[in-house]
Amino acid sequence: MQKTSSRLLALLSLLQARPEWSGDDLAERLEVTVRTVRRDIDRLRALGYPVATDKGPGGGYRLRPGSQMPPLLFDDEQVIALAVALQSTAHPAIAEDADRALATIRNVLPPRLRQRIDALHVTTVRPPGPGAPPAQDLDLLTTVSTAIQRREVLRLDYAPHQEAAPQPRRVEPHHLVAWRTHWYLLAWDLDRDDWRTFRTDRMTPRTPTGPRFTARQLPGGDVSTFVTSRFRGSDGTEAAWPCQGEAILDLPASEVAPHTAGGIVEPLGPTRCRVITGSWSWTTLAASLGRFDANLHVIGPPALRQACATLARRYAAATTTEPRRLDAPNR
Known part of the structure; x- marks a missing residue:
């Protein structure tokens, strides 16, 4: 039988990997009894992990969100993937936070993983262009993302270019997109009855948001293809240049x-x-x-x-x- 500490880490890894586990399945995977699983679940709760129990014949255990973020457990490949993703973050809105997160992860890694991360150092090069990209307000991105998640009509003031005066717009927000050096909102424009992209650094959301809406089907069904196509002057269904x-x-x-x-x-x-x-x-x-x-x-x-x-x-x-x-x- 594994030591208690090793078994707790293995149990936590299983709970993070799947939405729900039965006691029997956990006991079989850990090669212990169901009673030992129950004791280990109690130990995880004492450490701050919010493990919920669903009682009954079809019940089981699941790791639910808590009021505080407890320590997380990642396997070696997940750590490498996180490190590469953080190194690849080029947008100034989150680049500094990404650097701090990478430093935090690197400081607690064992030497073998630290060497792998250092060997996979990634440098992201921004496309050439005049001037530096503007930093984006994370509160604004959060506001827009919340409206997308809740499917609420977003009222905003928008300036299509730097010299233009902001004009009121009403949109159904669908996706927040990072394109080269800027963030864009892909939305259905209710006043123009068409899909539009809005640069987030030129928009000011208004509160409260509008009524809820039923999401429309994006032409072609793929966000990346649609946005790339629109920026290249096509109808949004083909990413290639016309x-x-x-x-x-x-x-x-x-x-x-x-x-x-x-x-x-x-x-x-x-x-x-x-x-x-x-x-x-x-x-x-x-x-x-x-x-x-x-x-x-x-x-x-x-x-x-x-x-x-x-x-x-x-x-x-x-x-x-x-x-x-x-x-x-x-x-």
């Missing part, structure tokens, strides 16, 4: 890759590379490929070649046509 093309550039892949976020850059030698990327329109895609100071060969599709030809005519005309005076009459 316009995708392939070209060869006379530049090293290392010089092209930093400027093709979300695209594929394949080296074809020291001075050439293949680029597969996309955009919300063929003209925009052609312009993004043409911004590189290098020879360009379009592989396809034909729509991309046509867009490049259209831009070529426009650029050629821009260098040969005399600009019309702004005060000249239209003819």
Whole structure:
């Protein structure tokens, strides 16, 4: 038989792994009697773990939420997963708290696990962009998350861009999404009768919240696909860019890759590379490929070649046509 301390840890691990256990199942897993299980349950309660007992033929034991957070028990792989997840936290709203949590976990680990965590050090790199991302108020995120959980209409003041004056909106909140350097609320806009994304740092929730609502079905059913698609100018059901093309550039892949976020850059030698990327329109895609100071060969599709030809005519005309005076009459 295991020592009492080891058996208590094993019992706690079982209670954390499943919503409910019968006394017989716990006794079988721990290789003890049901009476010993009952005594060990009492010991866990004395240590502050809120173990509830459901009496009757179908009853059992379950670990319920308590007023205070007791010590938790994790196996080796769970500890590693937690450490990697905390290291991967890039958003400034919780980065400092994540660092403190990781330090707390690391300080109590045995050397063998500490070495594994140090060996799996992760650095999260934010996408390049102007300025630093704004810190987000955790109270606001909590307010929004609570409205999502309770399915209550959220009333808010929202500024679509930095210079705009906030306008009142009424939405059915569905998901809180972290996209690159910002948090967004995905919601059904009751005034515009459509799905919308709202940057949380530009919104101010009002209290009290509105009435409860029945959750709508998100087009496509997948939050990640829907949000990615919307940001890429599609209808929300496909995460891929609506316009995708392939070209060869006379530049090293290392010089092209930093400027093709979300695209594929394949080296074809020291001075050439293949680029597969996309955009919300063929003209925009052609312009993004043409911004590189290098020879360009379009592989396809034909729509991309046509867009490049259209831009070529426009650029050629821009260098040969005399600009019309702004005060000249239209003819």
